[in-house]
Structures are given as C-alpha cells and as structure tokens.
Amino acid sequence: MTVQRYDVLDKEPFRWSNFLLRWEFILALLLIAVMIMGTVISPYFLDIWTLSDATFNFSEKAIIALPMALLILTREIDLSVAATISLASLAMGLCAGLGFGPWPLAGIGLIVGLACGIFNGVLVTKIGLPSIVVTIGTMSLFRGLAQVVLGDQAVTTYPPGFSTVGQGYIIKWPPVAWSFAIFLLLAAVFAVVLHKTAMGRKLFAIGNNPTAARFSGIAVDRMKLALFALTGLMAGLAAVLLTSRIGSTRSNIALGWELDIITMVILGGVSIAGGVGSIGGVVLAVLVIGLATLAMSLVNVPGIVISVAMGALLIVSIAAPIVIRKLIQRTSSS
Amino acid sequence: MNILKSREFALAAIVASLIIAVGLRAPVFLTGSSLYGMLVDTCFLFMLALAQMAIILTRGIDLSLASNLALTGMVSALFAAAFPAVPMLFVLLLAIAVGAALGLFNGLLIANLNIPPIVVTLGTLAVYRGLIFVIAGGAWLTSDDMSKAFVDFPKLDILGISILLWFAIIVTAAFAFFLNYTGTGRSLYAIGGNPVAARFCGINIPKHLLMVYALAGAVSGLCGALWVSRYGIAYVDIANGFELTIIAACVIGGVSIAGGIGTVSGALLGALFLGVVVNALPVINVSPFWQMAISGAVILAAVIVNARSEKHAEKLILPEARRAAAGGKS
Numbered sequence A: 001m002t003v004q005r006y007d008v009l010d011k012e013p014f015r016w017s018n019f020l021l022r023w024e025f026i027l028a029l030l031l032i033a034v035m036i037m038g039t040v041i042s043p044y045f046l047d048i049w050t051l052s053d054a055t056f057n058f059s060e061k062a063i064i065a066l067p068m069a070l071l072i073l074t075r076e077i078d079l080s081v082a083a084t085i086s087l088a089s090l091a092m093g094l095c096a097g098l099g100f101g102p103w104p105l106a107g108i109g110l111i112v113g114l115a116c117g118i119f120n121g122v123l124v125t126k127i128g129l130p131s132i133v134v135t136i137g138t139m140s141l142f143r144g145l146a147q148v149v150l151g152d153q154a155v156t157t158y159p160p161g162f163s164t165v166g167q168g169y170i171i172k173w174p175p176v177a178w179s180f181a182i183f184l185l186l187a188a189v190f191a192v193v194l195h196k197t198a199m200g201r202k203l204f205a206i207g208n209n210p211t212a213a214r215f216s217g218i219a220v221d222r223m224k225l226a227l228f229a230l231t232g233l234m235a236g237l238a239a240v241l242l243t244s245r246i247g248s249t250r251s252n253i254a255l256g257w258e259l260d261i262i263t264m265v266i267l268g269g270v271s272i273a274g275g276v277g278s279i280g281g282v283v284l285a286v287l288v289i290g291l292a293t294l295a296m297s298l299v300n301v302p303g304i305v306i307s308v309a310m311g312a313l314l315i316v317s318i319a320a321p322i323v324i325r326k327l328i329q330r331t332s333s334s
Numbered sequence B: 001m002n003i004l005k006s007r008e009f010a011l012a013a014i015v016a017s018l019i020i021a022v023g024l025r026a027p028v029f030l031t032g033s034s035l036y037g038m039l040v041d042t043c044f045l046f047m048l049a050l051a052q053m054a055i056i057l058t059r060g061i062d063l064s065l066a067s068n069l070a071l072t073g074m075v076s077a078l079f080a081a082a083f084p085a086v087p088m089l090f091v092l093l094l095a096i097a098v099g100a101a102l103g104l105f106n107g108l109l110i111a112n113l114n115i116p117p118i119v120v121t122l123g124t125l126a127v128y129r130g131l132i133f134v135i136a137g138g139a140w141l142t143s144d145d146m147s148k149a150f151v152d153f154p155k156l157d158i159l160g161i162s163i164l165l166w167f168a169i170i171v172t173a174a175f176a177f178f179l180n181y182t183g184t185g186r187s188l189y190a191i192g193g194n195p196v197a198a199r200f201c202g203i204n205i206p207k208h209l210l211m212v213y214a215l216a217g218a219v220s221g222l223c224g225a226l227w228v229s230r231y232g233i234a235y236v237d238i239a240n241g242f243e244l245t246i247i248a249a250c251v252i253g254g255v256s257i258a259g260g261i262g263t264v265s266g267a268l269l270g271a272l273f274l275g276v277v278v279n280a281l282p283v284i285n286v287s288p289f290w291q292m293a294i295s296g297a298v299i300l301a302a303v304i305v306n307a308r309s310e311k312h313a314e315k316l317i318l319p320e321a322r323r324a325a326a327g328g329k330s
Helices: A016-021 A023-041 A048-073 A081-097 A102-125 A131-150 A178-196 A198-208 A210-215 A220-246 A257-267 A279-298 A303-333 B003-025 B032-057 B065-082 B088-112 B117-136 B148-155 B163-181 B183-193 B195-200 B205-231 B242-252 B264-283 B290-309 B313-329
Strands: A169-171
Touching: A016 A023, A023 A279, A023 A303, A048 A178, A048 A198, A048 A220, A048 A257, A048 A279, A081 A102, A081 A131, A081 A220, A081 A257, A102 A131, A102 A220, A131 B242, A131 B290, A169 A178, A178 A198, A178 A220, A178 A279, A198 A210, A198 A220, A210 A220, A257 A279, A257 A303, A257 B117, A279 A303, A303 B117, B003 B264, B032 B065, B032 B163, B032 B183, B032 B205, B032 B242, B032 B264, B065 B088, B065 B117, B065 B148, B065 B205, B065 B242, B088 B117, B088 B148, B088 B205, B148 B163, B148 B205, B163 B183, B163 B205, B163 B264, B183 B195, B183 B205, B195 B205, B242 B264, B242 B290, B264 B290
Parallel strands: none
Antiparallel strands: none
16 A cells, blocks of 8 residues: 655635635725726726826836846845836937937847846846845946936937837827837736746746755756846836836936835735745736826825825735734634 | 954955045045044934844844934924924934834834835835825925024034934944843844744744834934934935935945844944945045945945855755765765
C-alpha cells in the first residue's frame, strides 16, 4: 500500500462566497459606486467626451502601474519611475533641439527609460541591494540629473506631429485616446502573461518564496532584472506620451507620480508582501481612482483635497476587510 | 574594535574630508560662524533622521514624517496666531501631542491591523498633507499672522548656542540613551533583527511598534512647530519631499533598511553629510540644482558600501552549497 504524502488538490469548485469576497469584486462594486456618485453629483460626468477626456489624466500612470504590479508581486518596488520620466523627457527635449523627428524622439524616450530600469535592476539583482533604497537613490539621481541640465528652464519646442500620440484619438467615435488604448492593450498582454503563462506562475512563485523559487530552478535574479528593465521601459513610454501631451519638459515633470502609481497597484489588491495580485484588480483600481478624481474635480474639489480622499481610500480599503475579518472572528469565537 | 564602529569612523572621515575639501576651495566655509550656521540648518534633519532610524530598526518605514511635520507646523501656527498670550512651551507641547497622535494613528494601523508600514504611511503622507489645506482653508500663514513670541522663539540663544541646536542635542541624547541603555530601546533592535525570535523572547511587538511610531510622530510634531516658527511661514508645501531626505540620511548613515542595524552616530553623520552638501554648494559656486543628483549618487554609494558588511545569509545558500559540493568531490 502506498502512503500518500501530499494531496494534490483539484481546482477549487466555484463558490459564490469566494467570488463575492474576492478583492476584484469589491473593487468592481467600488467602481459602480463611484460611477453612481459621479452621475448624481455632476450632470457632466456621464458624458462620453468627459469620460474620454478623463482618461488622459491617468493613462500614463496606469501604464507604469502594470509593470509596477509585477515588481511588487515579486517583493520589489521601484520608486524612481517618475524620475525616470523626467530623465527620458529631458533626453527627448534635448534631441528635439537637435532636430530629431517624432519617431526617433519616441525611440529615445523608450531607450532612456529602459536604461534607467536596467540600471536599477543591475544594482538590485547583481549587487543584491534592497530595491527600496536603490530606487530612492536613483530617484534623486535621475531627477537630479534632469535638474542639473535644465535648472529652472523648460524645453517647449517639439517637432510638429509629435503631439499626436499624447493628444490624439485612435478612434474618433467613440472617442478613445491613444494613451488609453495603449494602456488597455498593454493591460491585456500583462494579464495574459501573468495569469495564463508559465512565466506568470513563476512570478507568483518568486513573490511567495524567492528562496524556494530559486531552488526550484527559477532564474529569480534574471526575471527581476527583466522586470526592472520593463518598468523602466514603460516609464519611458509614459514619458513619451506625457511629453507629447503637454508639449514641454521641466525638471519637475511628473513629480510625485511614483506614489500615485504605487497607490493604484496596492489598491488593486497586489500585496506588498509579495505573491498576491492580479492585473484585473490593478485595472479596476486605475478606473476607480481615475473616475473618482474626475467626479471630484467636476464639482471643483481642490486637487490637494482629492489627494486626501485617495490616501484615505487606500487606507480604508485595505484596513476595512481586516477589521471586518477581526470582528467576525471575535463574534464567532465568543 | 568592531566593524560597526569603524564604519562610523569611516563616515566621519568622509564628512570631515568633504568639509576640508570645500574649505580649500572657499576658506569662508571653514569659519566658525559658517560651520555653526550649517549645524543649525541641519537640526531638523538630525532629529528626524533619529526618529526615522528608530522605525527602520524595526523593519518599518515612515513616509509620512514630513507631512506630519507640515501639518503640526500649521496647527501650531494657527494656534499661536489665535492665542498669542499662550506661552511657547505650551505650543510646543501641543505640537508634540498632535505629532504623536498622528504617529500613533500610523502605529495603530501597522501594529494592530498588520498593514505594511509603507502602505499605511504612503496613505497618511497624502492625507496629512492634504489636511493642512483643509484646516487652513488653503491660506498661507506668514510671520505677520503669527504671534511675536512664536516667531522670536527660534532666535533664542542659550549659552551662546541656538535653541534649535539645544533641541537637537536633547533629542540626540534622549535617543542615544533610549536606544542603547533601555530595555525598550534594545527591543527595537531585537524586533528588526529577528521578529520571530523577538516574539519568543517575550517582546510585545505590537506595543513596541505603536510606541515607536508615536515617538517618531512626536519628534515630527516638535520639528513642525520649530520649523514654522523658524522660517516664519506655514503652507501646504513646507518640507514637501523631505521624507525621502530623512530616509537618505539614515541610509547614508548605515542604517539597514532590512532592520536591526543602525546607530545614533551613524544617523547623525548621514544627516550631517547631506547638510554639508546643501550648505557647501552655494559656497563653492556650484548651482544648487546639483544637490539632488549628488545626494542620489551618495545614497547609492553608501548602500553599496554598507551591503558588503551585511551580506544576507539567504543569498549565500546557493553559492555555498555549490562550493561545498565541489569541495566534496575533489
């Protein structure tokens, strides 16, 4: 008789209770609540042009949130993404001055972003430094370099045609902005890779236990390096879109974005402890934050108060389930 | 002589040589009044770096310290403006209490609900700063709005030394005593060094975490009142981004972000280093725009140097196993 040491479970059967307690479901409810609230407080909210206009304000951040979700999933973080944008935007600005066309400019933005990401990744994986410290350092370094070159000046001359990708629509009706379309496309790719491929499963394995993952033959450091490079590349892409949209480069461009992006990821249900998260959650969180910001700004709530609301949303949405679980445990044990 | 001591010694030597190097370019930098002015300018960073270090020792982090400072600064400025007759000591106590309460709120979420510190303080970073706008209605408070006693306070000298420096000295002495000679202080090292072992030693981790976040908040509160009275202005953006400078000071000072490693002298030297850079650049005619890039490069250099002395056992497992296997065969 063989002794079975491990029970390999089948896929869990579908249960409504599991479905209803899923983070994505809660986020979807939150999104519906935001939509209803927005419609109630402002007659302009539920208008196709308003909504499509609002996507301009969060698509660039959302594009970076996707690789950031993968990084946080694997227990790393990148605080230097906004500084990477400033450096990439600076490079584009300088090259625009040299007479580069729109396409080469975009290429330069992507390359600089990729280089910044690889720099972070090498420091983290090859030298073995904690990513939070490395990226606090490179955050100062990258933006500092932009500051050294630009000072308090701005680059405002970009070639004609460069503004298309940041300001234009890929489809005229219903109006879909280039940046939002790029975000949706990337989100689909990220979702498939993370949730449907072996590579995605490996990322979860790394996040759950990097040591065990390494021992089971996963090239942990190489994958992390690739993720940092990818995050840098996406920051470069966001820099292209942002620079194209606002048509100018200052050293304080995208200042503070890293915190907004990390808020999107964490609200999306990606655990900072690693190993838990989904792209669907991040996309929903992006929409919740984007539409809540739109609704509040439509009724003239000042930007700083909106950021209070976002901070509170982050804390409450994470604390509430824990408090509720604790209360349930207390009542059931007594 | 142990490694830790030599690391601080090396850092002190670097800071000293930096000061001398700047002095060679611009001798005015080496005058007593210039160095003294630099110390006074760096007071806030000294105090806040120590507060942040106490938290980082427990494997935590507080991104909301600068927002806390700005909020309590605004609260104390509003209070001092509304009640000009109230003595400054009372205003400071109020600021410390408000700061401690804000820190305690972080602590409650972190210790009692087990939410990661970076998540909690990322949220309160935004909330505390935004509250400044809410309580002041978006207004700026300048020294004209504040009471004379409030504005004059930081100009006080005791024994020829600025009151701000005295506060830094007292806070430093308190932290040095607390972290080195009290059971609670040593427990912070134990929690960061190995939380599981600390738990088995009977250390009440949630209680200590609550305490350390409240303590850091209290220091922020004190700094908030002093900051606003010194610079004579309170508005939404004061000390914006300073939270990262504080962490940078700790990292340069050899405080390990992985917890359990860090000394008072290290944190002070890290803060002093940044203070020297900030104050030296204008003296040697380098654009202040270099400041950020330099501190970024220094942070990276510091963390690379420090990483050599604290290699992670986990990372060593594979190469060692491989080496052992290779050794066994031959």
